[in-house]
Amino acid sequence: MKERKFPVILFSLIFAFLIWASVNLGNQFTISIDVPVKIEHLRADQAIAIPLPKTVRCTVQGTGWQILNTIFSPSLRYIIDFKQLAKKDTLFTYKELNELANISSALHILETFPETVLVRLDNKMTKTVPILPVMNASFRDGFGLVGKVKTSPDSIILTGANSLLHNILYWETNNIMLNDINAPVKTNVMLAESLSFEIARSHSTVSVSFDVQPIAEKTIPDISVEIIQIPGNKKIVLIPPKISIIVRSGVNNIAPLSEKDFSAFIDYKSILLDTSGMISPNIIGPDDVKIVQLNPNKIQYVMRK
Known part of the structure; x- marks a missing residue:
């Protein structure tokens, strides 16, 4: 019932x-x-x-x-x-x-x-700007970033009003939060949203990658120091004529390095401006290698007629 x-x-x-x-x-x-x-x-x-x-x-x-x-x-x-x-x-x-x-x-x-709603029109334009990865990362003890953080693609095409795009020099990603990193990283991340939906973007995600290795140091000896832009009728003696450097990078990067991978030079114009008789050479080496010390830090020079 x-x-x-x-x-x-x-x-x-x-x-x-x-x-x-x-x-x-x-x-x-x-x-x-x-x-x-x-x-x-x-x-x-x-x-x-x-x-x-x-x-x-x-x-x-x-x-x-x-x-x-x-x-x-x-x-x-x-x-x-x-x-x-x-x-x-x-x-x-x-x-x-x-x-x-x-x-x-x-x-x-x-x-x-x-x-009220204000409608303002402008000429449409297309602009390509680089992508800037935004990242907060911490590495495991003894590890570190080697080289640059890369994005793929490395740029973005924007379409919108000329006045909106004129001052945009780059486009950021959303913040990437990574902790205790001890290996190479490759991850997809969203691009930062536009403050104006009147800007059209060619894509909304990118791949971000970077190399992570154990960090080590290595001494590179016997790098010859060259004087550049010196007139043909001038002669300068350097004491000592060679230096050694200590470099820091990932273990895989610094293991094969030798003095052939670096160049040291002093600009003759710098000598003319110097009054101390001692000057530090400039060092050029691989982009992903940091020079942490020169030995000696300054070189004595003697000008001969």
């Missing part, structure tokens, strides 16, 4: 709810609706120069039925038709926003947020 009563009770509750909803939805309500902004007929050589809101929030008043019909309407949107704009800069006020809103005329729009 109880099993037969349950469907009857359920049907009664549903019927009662429908009656209640039908009666109450005829009453007046005030509600806020986010209306999406749609752009139409923007010329191919033009772009929006300042960010437009993605939505306009409208506070409307009407019956429950009218509000529901509006919310679920597939045509609910604010339409900005650039075919009808004669100027590069157009300011839509509260009254004009109401006219642009594709909202049932049975509803009364009480207010909009924002109250």
Whole structure:
């Protein structure tokens, strides 16, 4: 008997709810609706120069039925038709926003947020900028970064208004957080979001990679020091004529290094400006190797006529 009563009770509750909803939805309500902004007929050589809101929030008043019909309407949107704009800069006020809103005329729009929308147009351009990886990384004791952090692709193509792209010199990735690293890393990461959705990007993710090795030091002896830009009628004696250096890098990098991988030089102009009789040579070596010490740090020079 109880099993037969349950469907009857359920049907009664549903019927009662429908009656209640039908009666109450005829009453007046005030509600806020986010209306999406749609752009139409923007010329191919033009772009929006300042960010437009993605939505306009409208506070409307009407019956429950009218509000529901509006919310679920597939045509609910604010339409900005650039075919009808004669100027590069157009300011839509509260009254004009109401006219642009594709909202049932049975509803009364009480207010909009924002109250005004400025539309500014500019010439469209395309620009390629390098990608800058942003990373917070910590390495296991004895390990470290060897070489540079690389991204693939290493650049991004941006399309948008000339005034928006003019000052963009690079594009960052989202922050990469890595801890206790003791091996080479390769990971995919999202690019930082644009502050303006009017800038189109060629891609939204990149691959970030870098080498990690145990860090070691090595002494490289007998590197000859050369004097550059010296006139043919001048002669300078260096004491000593050779130096040694201590370099630091990954073990795989420094193991094969010899004096042939480095060059040491002193510019003759630096000697002319020097008054101490001692000068430090410049050292050039592989990019991913750090020079931590010169021995000796300064070389004595003697000018002969």
